[in-house]
Every structure is written in C-alpha cells, then in structure tokens.
Amino acid sequence: MKQISDYLETNNQKFVEELIEYLRFPSVSAQSKHKIDMTNCAQWLASHGRSIGLKTKVHKTSGHPIVTLTTKQKTNGSKPHFLVYGHYDVQPPEPLELWTSSPFAPEVRKGNLFARGASDNKGQHFAHLKAVEAYLKTNTELPCDLTFLIEGEEEVGGEALVSFLKKNKRELKCEGVVVSDTGMPDLKHPALTYALRGVAALEVRIEGPNRDLHSGIYGGAIENPAIALSKLLAKMIDKNGRITVPGFYNDVIKLSAYERKQMARIPFNERNFKKLLGVKSLFGEKGFTPNEHRAARPTFEINGLTSGYQGEGSKTIVPSYASAKITMRLVPNQNAAKILRIVAQHIKKLCPETMKIKVELGHVADPYIVSPKGGLAKAALKSLKSAFGHEPVLLREGGSIPIVEHFAQILKVDTYLLGLALPDDNLHSPNEKIDLEVFKRGIKMSAHLWKNFAEA
Amino acid sequence: MKQISDYLETNNQKFVEELIEYLRFPSVSAQSKHKIDMTNCAQWLASHGRSIGLKTKVHKTSGHPIVTLTTKQKTNGSKPHFLVYGHYDVQPPEPLELWTSSPFAPEVRKGNLFARGASDNKGQHFAHLKAVEAYLKTNTELPCDLTFLIEGEEEVGGEALVSFLKKNKRELKCEGVVVSDTGMPDLKHPALTYALRGVAALEVRIEGPNRDLHSGIYGGAIENPAIALSKLLAKMIDKNGRITVPGFYNDVIKLSAYERKQMARIPFNERNFKKLLGVKSLFGEKGFTPNEHRAARPTFEINGLTSGYQGEGSKTIVPSYASAKITMRLVPNQNAAKILRIVAQHIKKLCPETMKIKVELGHVADPYIVSPKGGLAKAALKSLKSAFGHEPVLLREGGSIPIVEHFAQILKVDTYLLGLALPDDNLHSPNEKIDLEVFKRGIKMSAHLWKNFAEA
DSSP states (O other): OOHHHHHHHHHHHHHHHHHHHHHTOOOOOTOOHHHHHHHHHHHHHHHHHHHHEEEEEOOSSSOOOOOEEEEEGGGGGOOOOOEEEOOOOOOOOOOGGGSSSOOTOOEEEEEEESSTHHHHHHHHHHHHHHHHHHHHHTTOOOEEEEEEEEOOHHHHOHHHHHHHHTTTHHHHHEEEEEEESSBBBTTOOOOOEEEOOOEEEEEEEOOOOSSOEETTTTTBBOOOOOHHHHHHHHHOOOTOOOOSSSSTTTTTTOOOOHHHHHHSSSOOHHHHHHHHOOOOSSOTTSSSSSHHHHSSSSSEEEEEEEEEEOOOOOOOOOOOOEEEEEEEEETTOOHHHHHHHHHEEEEEEESSSSSOOOOOOEEEEEEOHHHHHHHHHOOOOOHHHHHSSSSOOEEEEEEEEHHHHIIIIIIOOOOEEOOOOOOSTTSSSOOOOEEHHHHHHHHHHHHHHHHHHHOO | HHHHHHHHHHHHHHHHHHHHHHSSSSTTTOOOOGGEEEHHHHHHHHHHHHHHEEEEEEOOSSSSSEEESSSSGGGOSSSSSEEEEEEEEEEOOOGGGSSSSSSSEHHHTTTEEEEEIIIIIIHHHHHHHHHHHHHHHHTTSSSSEEEEEEOOOGGTSSHHHHHHHHHHHHHHHOOOEOOOOOOOSBTTTEEEEEOOOOEEEEEEEESSSSSETTTTTBBBBBBOOOHHHHHHHTTTTTEEESSSSSSTTOOOOOHHHHHHHHHHHHHHHHHHHHHHHSSOOOOOOSSSHHHHHHHSSSSEEEEEEEEOOOOOOOEEEEEEEEEEEEEEOOOOTOOOHHHHHHHHOOOOOSTTTTTTTEEEEEEEEEEEEEEETTTHHHHHHHHHHHHHSSSSEEEEESSSSSHHHHHIIIOOOOEEEEEEEEEEOOOOOTTEEEEHHHHHHHHHHHHHHHHHHHOO
C-alpha cells in the first residue's frame, strides 16, 4: 500500500483539478436544455476512465446514458467482483442568485470545493475512481474486479437503471455494491450506513352525510365526520408514542446492545436540533433515543388532513367527509405489504357505525438491513478507520433509497453505503460543496476498501 | 269576527290574484340588473297598502328601499303597537331550466302557487296585509296599531335595516314583532317558533416544526401536528356526545317537561331523515331526541380541517401545522362570548407541550328565547289553532335569525315567529311555491292574532 499512498499524496491536487473539470458539466437531468451536456458529461467520464486504464462504455437508454467503467477485461472472473454505483446527473442549480460562485464554475474556498454536484454525487464516486487509478497507475494488482455503474437519472427518478440492471444481470453479478451517496456526521465520525427504513402509504376517508349540511338545521343529530376522523386517528398512537395496531411491532428486530451503543456515538445536540426545526420539545417512542427514533423505529405519520371548508372566515357546516393521508416508516424486518394490510383492517374496525369508511392502499417499500457484523461490513469499517483515523459510526437511514432495493431484488446482493457528504454540504441547495479533506480521505478509504473486501 | 270571516271567504280568490301581481316583480336584490324592479316592487307594495287604507312610505336607503305601511295615523298611540316584519326581495331564480313554470310568471297547480318569492317571503307577509285589509274594509275596529316593515335586502344580508331601526327607534317602539319567515311541519301542525340557537366560531391552529419535514429524516423524534390536533379534538366530545369543556353547560336552561312534550309532537321520521342525508345512523347527545338535538341542544362542530399535503398521491412529510375551523351552536341562556372564552381556554390547556397553539376567536350570536307561556305567545298559539283547526306545535330553530337579534337589541322587544312555509315549498330552490290553503289559513290566523294580542 506504500506505493498507492505515495501516489495519492503526490496526485491530490491533480485529483481536485480533474474533479473540477468533471463538475464544469451542467449535467442537470431534469432540464431538457441540458440534454447535450448530459451526453457530453457521460462521454467525458468514459474517456477519463479509459485514460486511467478502465474499459468503459456509454450505454444508450430510453433517457440519459449510463456509463460503465470496469477493470474486468484484465482478469477473467477469477477475482471477487464488486460494483460501485454513482450518478453523474445533478439537481437544478436554481435559485442562482443564492450562489456565492457560479454553480458550474467550481471554486475552492477554505478547503471546500463549491459546485453543483460536488458532493451529490460526482465528488463521491470520483473518489472511488481515483483509488482505482492509484492501483492501475502504480501497477499494483487490484485484489478484486470492479465495475463502476454511473447513471444519469438519479435526480429524476428515471427507470433506465432498473431496465439496465435487468438486462445486464449476468455481467453485473457481484459480491457486493458500494454506494457513496449518503452522509457522515463529521470528519471524526466516518460512517457505514447499514439499514434503511421502509415505507407504507395509505389514505383514510370517513364519509358522513351525502353533502355538506347546514349545522343549524342538522347539527347535533348526526355525527361530524371530521370529529369521527379525529377520534379514530387519536387512537392510533398512545401516550408513550407507541403505535396501537395489534401486531404492528411483531416483526421488528430488536436493536442489539451493540447497535444501540453505536447509535449513541452519533453526534446529536438536542438544543440545536430543536432550534433547527423550531419545535418546543421533542416527542418520540418511550424508551428510545432521538437517534433511534429517527432511524431505527417505525413511525405513523399523518401527512395531510382534509375536511369541509378551508377558506377564509367560517362556514357553518357539518362536512360531508374527512380524510387523512398517512405514511408509516418501517424497520427491519417489517413487511410493508403486511403492515399496510393490518393497519387498514384496524382502521376499518375503529370506524364508528354512523360512518362509511374507505381505506386506499398506497405505495410500499420494504426496510433494508445488512448485518454490521458481516465480513464485508467489517472490511468497510476497517477501511473507514484507516483513512479517517477515527472509529467509524454505524448509521441507519430514516428514509428509503430505491437503488438499494433494486440491487437487492435484481442482483440479489447487499449494498454498503459509505457516505462522504457532510451535513453542511448543501445537497440540493445553493452553494453545494465537498470538503476536500473528506474527498482526500475518501480516496484513501476506497484504496483500502478493495484490499479489505478481497480479504474478507 | 263574523264580518271579517265573511270578507276573507268572499275575497280569497282576489287575494290570490293580488299576490300573483306582487310575485310578477322580479325583485332579485342580489342582481343589479333588477335594481329598477326592486324599486317598482316597493312602489307597488306601498300603493297597494294605500288602496287598503294604510299610510305608506318608501324609504330610500344606502341599498334597496324599505317600505313601511302603518295603521297608526288612525289612532294616536292609545292602542298597543305591533310590528310585522317581512321582505319583498327574493333569491335569484337560477337555474331557470329546472322551473316547471317561469319564476316570475306565477302559476297555480294543484292548490299551490308557484313563483320565486311565493313563500319566501312575499306570500307570508302578504297574508298579514290581507288580514288588516279585512278589518279596514269591513270597518271593524283594529284592536291594535300595526306597522309593516318590509325590507329589500334580506337575501343579501344588507345593513339598511339595522340603520333604519336605529334611526326610527321611537316610531317603531312596540309591544312585539311578528315575523312569518320560518316554517311549519305541515297543515296539521301550525307552529310558533319560540327559540333560536346562537353560534360561536373559532379556529385552532397547532404548530409543530417551522416547515414541512422529511418524514424519513425527522419522523419519529418530533410530534406530528396533525396527530396532536386529532388527539385534542377527539377530547372535545365524549362517547355520549357531551361537550367536555368544563362549565360549557352551566347556563343552559333545562328543557321543561312541557317543552319536551311539545317537541315530541313535531313530526320526525328517522328512516326518511337518514335516507335524505345518506347517513347510516344518527348520533346525538345521550338522553335527547333528534328533534331536541337539532334545535334545543348545543353542539360542537368541526367545519373544516387542514394540514400538510392534500393533493394527489402521497407526500412523506411531517406537516408544519394542522388547523381546524370550529363552530358551536348555543342554546338559551348560554352567552356566546363567554362560551368562546372558556372553550378557547380549554383548548389551549389541551395542547401538548411539544406544540405551539393559536386560537382565533370568530363571530358570535347569542341564542334567543321567548317564553312559550307568555301572554303574547299564548295569544299566537290560540290564533294558530283557530285558523288551522289543529293544536299548534312549539318549534325551536337550530340556526340563528339575525333580525330577531336586531329587534331585541335595538327595539328591546320580543319576536314571535309564525312561519307559513311548508318543508316542500322549495325555498331558495327552483319551483318555489306557497300552499294556497296555508296562505288562506295564514290570513285567518293573522286576523285572529291582532284581536288576541290586544287582549293578551
């Protein structure tokens, strides 16, 4: 590794300059005026990969192209194979007036490189590419085969990647996927994200009278649907913050003492958190910490309420109906479809006999977990520690990441999320940046990763 | 009364023809194209009054004219004085295509006279005018002085009447006001409406985070404002349909056995009622009947609910706030302002400490009651019985009637509501009508009324 370390140290400035070149492309997938920039960016990436010594291809899709860059031609499948996923498309840069420097004219200020896409996601996957470059340029044998799969539709939820995965299942068969597209708390807390929450959506509509009624003429003799809905929803969560649906927690894997200890290490400042959100105090399921509440416990949220008159002033009616949009965040090993079924059943049971009820089932995504004690996870943690010089933390993500589901379902493989974005990197906002120290250590981490993965 | 009865019998057909003439005016106060029709209608009414022998005047106002017709010039204040209130303006007739005969080309079919304004309100106050005519034309001494106060802005909530009452307080000083602008269940149930519910409005807004939050990143650690609002509202009414605010019922006058017996006489068919409203079953405060629920008991209604995302599909957020529009119907002797105060206080107390709450107080109207056992009430009931040949029922109205408040506040006088509209008279709807039998008996009732009032 000495040769590689030296190469990285010597070429650090070159890497930053190359990243700047990559960031100059306004590869905004959502804006059709940037279609040609998307193609140019994909071509540049492929060409850059070739200059390192990778076999590259720009694949046409129904939308923006997908770029693959692979070491595989050098071996013949004798080494373990890993995928690195990333995306070269970026969020629209607007509002432009809030940027200190132009979003596509990258600028270094105080150790940060500012540009749209700097950390989401060009800088993050570019770090992995630079690590491979170090192996190839120093003629150090790569202990595994790698394929970079860099798409152009992540920010627009395009379906090109899914088709591509299905079509190229065989070529993409691998031992694991590495994705650097999440976050880390700070430089002292490099992180492996090992679990994601799932989601289940439904809509409840309670129907009373066949039209809005005059509350003077009818009010008092019929139940008010908005009150009936309130009473129903009030019963869904008890005073300890527990969801009351029988069986709701049956399949939840208990957090191990190890996991809880790890979660406790994630920096969390309650005062700052409350200030950031403007809330008077926190509220969460009894017996768990805020870090656990947000990432490792299931939730029941009302996303929207609708009933009756919502305009200016008042209107003296008994509304005809009241409805609520609901989503639940789920944790391993809850099954989203099953949860949706038992919650819908329970809600129907709670409907008073005066009312009709309609429960419409919405989208679902299962939660995801990969054991933080598995071989590859341990190898990832070891690589993080080597590069950052601090004990890494284990993160759970509170939301879903669809690609992880796709890799699991189509390629039947686990994903290791090694995020290189800091909380203040302004993802999706003006003045997006990447911390150049994180970029540098990220490259180093990746260089260790392939060695550690191969040995795992 | 023999002379009067004979006059009424002989002239019944003439009365209907005169009413038809009155109904031909398209006196639609809401539509500016009918401004001249409004004036013409007012002039016709005044002129008609003069032909009977009344002193009449058309008063200019800031809006449509007010017509007064009075017997007062004949006496010098030695007799008791009563007001008869009515309005010559009518609702817009649209949609015209739903009318069987043209709204301003009155037509008699099967004992009903169809025209816009037939029962709301031209026919109803015209009946009182015809009764006075009978006295005057038969040279029967009227036992009291009467002033008809017929306005032109009832259907548009105009303020002309209030100014007029204030300006002419002295001339309008009287022993009581008679208004025929409410309803009666059917010909066998003539009715005196002796109580009205009041109203008190407020809006509750529960505020959580300073913006809608990503439910994956934050969900679980902060309370959801829509759930907090549901829990709060759920506590406002108990399972017996009682409002839980301490002191809410303190000032409610208990329904007497006499009143409850009277309310039980009002026709009510639960099956038809449920079918009409499309509800599976009724729900009301335990221990009271649907007739009582709708007119004699206070209510707490949610008129509208608003929170978060209400568009198509779902949005995985913890909404920033949730709000509810609320109105309460109040009964004698609740004080609307006091109720608003104690309910707002109670709601604020129920707000969880995680949230901010804003309670905005809205409009109020006090409930109204005149004793059904008072002298004038008894005289009214006696008149109804004489004319209709059936024991009258005592009604309470579930809504408010602003003019009653105005008479009470400005003239310090009680109002006796002797409605001559049947439930199927299509008020405010196409094919409005008045039942000619009700019109005939209404005139007779009025003829008795002045005699009975004077003797009370």
